[in-house]
Amino acid sequence: MNPIFDKNSETGASLIAGLLLMIAPYRALAQSGPAESPSNIECLERLEIPDYPPLPRTARMQAIQTVNVLLSDQATVQNIESILQGKHPTVEKDFKEGAEKAIKNSRFSKTCGGKTITLVFHYEFRDDPNRASLFAFGPPNHFWIRYGPVYVNPEVSSESRR
Numbered sequence: 001m002n003p004i005f006d007k008n009s010e011t012g013a014s015l016i017a018g019l020l021l022m023i024a025p026y027r028a029l030a031q032s033g034p035a036e037s038p039s040n041i042e043c044l045e046r047l048e049i050p051d052y053p054p055l056p057r058t059a060r061m062q063a064i065q066t067v068n069v070l071l072s073d074q075a076t077v078q079n080i081e082s083i084l085q086g087k088h089p090t091v092e093k094d095f096k097e098g099a100e101k102a103i104k105n106s107r108f109s110k111t112c113g114g115k116t117i118t119l120v121f122h123y124e125f126r127d128d129p130n131r132a133s134l135f136a137f138g139p140p141n142h143f144w145i146r147y148g149p150v151y152v153n154p155e156v157s158s159e160s161r162r
Contacts, residue, residue, distance in 0.1 A: 039141035043112035050102040052147045053094035065121045073113040
């Protein structure tokens with residue numbers, strides 16, 4: 001589960017709302033005229049953010065993944081191509097599977113059938129304890145997925161309870 005979108009957290013909801021507000025101008029531009037962005041980000045209605053894969057996260061590996069999503073004529077996912085910058089052959093499959101799962105759970109505009117959407121995911125490890133900084137969006141199509149420090153509560157010994 002992605003710690004950014006914990007169902008019990010208000011942070012996840014506000015991040016999604018913020019993302020939609022940032023993408024809205026691109027969608028509005030696409031509806032007002034023929035100009036399209038090279039990334040076709042205006043075709044995105046709802047993006048599920050991929051999880052930071054467990055193995056790379058544990059190893060504190062960082063990566064940049066470019067994902068090209070070819071939509072069918074009905075604007076459903078027809079094909080997904082993923083390129084991982086920086087050679088991580090042992091974990092490339094983990095990043096690819098995570099992105100594919102998220103993209104298949106995303107929603108695209110019905111008017112974008114046959115188009116290719118380009119998304120860039122930046123996976124970073126952060127030492128910043130501020131959980132609000134674990135996700136970021138950069139126009140037009142860049143998304144930062146960060147994993148921050150995990151604090152483990154020390155076990156309470158039976159003597160300290162007395």
